[in-house]
Amino acid sequence: MLLAIDCGNTNTVFSIWDGERFIATWRTSTEWQRTADQYYVWLSTLMHFQKIEVDITEVIVSSTVPRVVFNLRVFADRYFNTRPIVVGKDGCVLPVDVRVDAGTAVGPDRLVNTVAGYNLYGGDLIVVDFGTATTFDVVDSDGAYIGGVIAPGVNLSLEALHQAAAALPHVDITKPQNVIGTNTVACMQSGVFWGYIGLIKEICARIKAEHGREMKVISTGGLAPLFQQAEALFDEFNDDLTMHGLVVINEHNRKNI
Ligand SMILES: Nc1ncnc2c1ncn2[C@@H]1O[C@H](COP(=O)(O)OP(=O)(O)OP(=O)(O)O)[C@@H](O)[C@H]1O
Ligand SMILES: CC(C)(CO)[C@@H](O)C(=O)NCCC(=O)O
Ligand SMILES: [K+]
Structure with a gap:
């Protein structure tokens, strides 16, 4: 096993x-x-x-x-x-091409997510992962990894406000009722939550325009459903995406041995 x-x-x-x-x-x-x-x-x-x-x-x-x-x-x-x-070390071969600048070490989690996305949903994808950072990764029509976007993570953004500003408390993310916050916590949640909705929409729209083809948007990570409930941002949500990618890469490599 x-x-x-x-x-x-x-x-x-x-x-x-x-x-x-x-x-x-x-x-x-x-x-x-x-x-x-x-x-x-x-x-x-x-x-x-x-x-x-x-x-x-x-x-x-x-x-x-x-x-x-x-x-x-x-x-x-x-x-x-x-x-x-x-993944990313000698002895591990990916089932897809990686087309990025020479010498760039793409985070293995990003590569694994795109392998999983291609395996499950086919090509022309944007894979969004809400982890420590929020990453957007682009899969070409042949499954190749062709780059993406790294943005600060949701919890990291809230934590940065708390760390940098003496009067701002530690706050957990949630969907605020209103945009106009009437207390500190609500103001911070609004900034990060609605800011993130805007960030996701803008980045996906620009990736699609730059790629010039129809694309599916796949999300993973515990916070994706929170944003999806406010607006239909993603075509699919898959909580096990990274794990699925590891299974695919494992099978690919064990076959090759
Ligand atoms: N409504 C929520 N509010 C705050 N945190 C949440 C909520 N839902 C899920 N989470 C947290 O979000 C995180 C999502 O896990 P995920 O594995 O995607 O990223 P991570 O573990 O934080 O980052 P990394 O993979 O970079 O280590 C989990 O720590 C989970 O507890
Ligand atoms: C961007 C993170 C932190 C997301 O987990 C990770 O994939 C990473 O450390 N990447 C290295 C740099 C890169 O992916 O281009
Ligand atoms: K993760």
């Missing part, structure tokens, strides 16, 4: 794929100090708790944090006796 690991700058998600579906998914904060043994104690406790008794024989990792990769390699080797595939 496959263990797929998606390390973001904020959270790391572990999912077990049984060949047909994800039988379990767990989330932990990303900390580069965490050792292979700590990963195993955490994972085996959760597996035991959910009575999941499976043999993990393959591991694939996508990490936007370079420092965590070493310990995840040790983890895969020590506890599952396998060499992990690490």
Whole structure:
């Protein structure tokens, strides 16, 4: 069975794929100090708790944090006796072309998202991921990754206001009733929420105009539904998009070996 690991700058998600579906998914904060043994104690406790008794024989990792990769390699080797595939590293081949400026290291999460998007929905896509950053990634008609947009994440934007301005509190995102806020929290939520609605619409419209073809917009990440409920911004929402991409890339590479 496959263990797929998606390390973001904020959270790391572990999912077990049984060949047909994800039988379990767990989330932990990303900390580069965490050792292979700590990963195993955490994972085996959760597996035991959910009575999941499976043999993990393959591991694939996508990490936007370079420092965590070493310990995840040790983890895969020590506890599952396998060499992990690490997206973006030697030994991992993508099933699609990457057409960006020479020397550019595209975030593996962005590549994985576009592989998943192409596999599920075909070409000419915009994939929007609401993580630490909000990323827009463009898939050409042949599935190639051809670039995108990086914007500050929703929670990061709110946190930046709190960090930089003494009188602004920590606030969680929500859809405000009105645009005109009548208290500090409502004003901040309005700025980020409606600002984001505008950002998403503007960026998608400009990408479509620049690309010059009909495009589908696919969203992923916990915050996508919050924006979608205010306006129909996305054609599809897929919470497991990154995990699905890891499964596709794993199968592609295991076939090639
Ligand atoms: N209504 C909400 N308000 C605030 N946070 C939310 C809400 N819905 C979901 N979230 C949070 O949004 C985050 C979305 O997870 P996702 O994996 O997409 O990004 P992340 O883990 O924050 O970023 P990264 O992948 O870059 O580490 C989760 O931490 C989830 O708890
Ligand atoms: C943009 C993020 C932070 C989104 O997770 C990640 O994909 C990343 O660190 N990318 C590296 C630079 C790039 O993708 O061009
Ligand atoms: K993510």
